[in-house]
Amino acid sequence: MKKQSALGAVVTAVVITLIIAALTGWGLVTLGVIHLSPGTAGSREADLEGAAGKLGKKGGQFVCEVTVSTPQGALNSEPKVYPDILVAGLEPEAASGWYQGEYSITESRKGALKMEGAKAFVSRPAMFERFGQMVTQEEFTIDLTDGAFVQTLTFKDGTRRHMIKGVCAKFTKAPFH
Numbered sequence: 001m002k003k004q005s006a007l008g009a010v011v012t013a014v015v016i017t018l019i020i021a022a023l024t025g026w027g028l029v030t031l032g033v034i035h036l037s038p039g040t041a042g043s044r045e046a047d048l049e050g051a052a053g054k055l056g057k058k059g060g061q062f063v064c065e066v067t068v069s070t071p072q073g074a075l076n077s078e079p080k081v082y083p084d085i086l087v088a089g090l091e092p093e094a095a096s097g098w099y100q101g102e103y104s105i106t107e108s109r110k111g112a113l114k115m116e117g118a119k120a121f122v123s124r125p126a127m128f129e130r131f132g133q134m135v136t137q138e139e140f141t142i143d144l145t146d147g148a149f150v151q152t153l154t155f156k157d158g159t160r161r162h163m164i165k166g167v168c169a170k171f172t173k174a175p176f177h
Helices: 002-031 044-055
Strands: 060-071 079-091 094-097 111-116 119-130 133-143 150-155 160-170
Touching: 060 150, 079 119, 079 133, 094 119, 111 133, 119 150
Parallel strands: none
Antiparallel strands: 060 079, 060 160, 079 094, 111 119, 119 133, 133 150, 150 160
């Protein structure tokens, strides 16, 4: 009789363990810790489609609380640092993006969007002089996992300078469902 009750206890323990594992897995998927998607891992098209799914076909707008650090004169001069709020947009269907900035990427002159994982890169070639040097490219990034925003200018000599850094949150228009 002891063998049968020991076997019953083992079977009961295995069943309970499987139920706990299934509930834990379901909870992790529900919380978004584990992502189950049919796209190929590491594929840029799959990343862009994944971002499009998160943002919707038309994309998304973000409100960003940022700190601007702009040199007063030459690039190596003491920067003027001040807080600001700006709006950025990602349009996965059009493979473009913009932000309400003062350089070359704007809502009317969008940059090219590419995705690397959950990070959106928007860039646009430029040809204007700022801080005594020629600017050749502007780019900004938004990390879709934590909302980190970074705007960078690239100068003709290869120097890159972060001008704006901050955090973005998705902007939701009414009605709020």
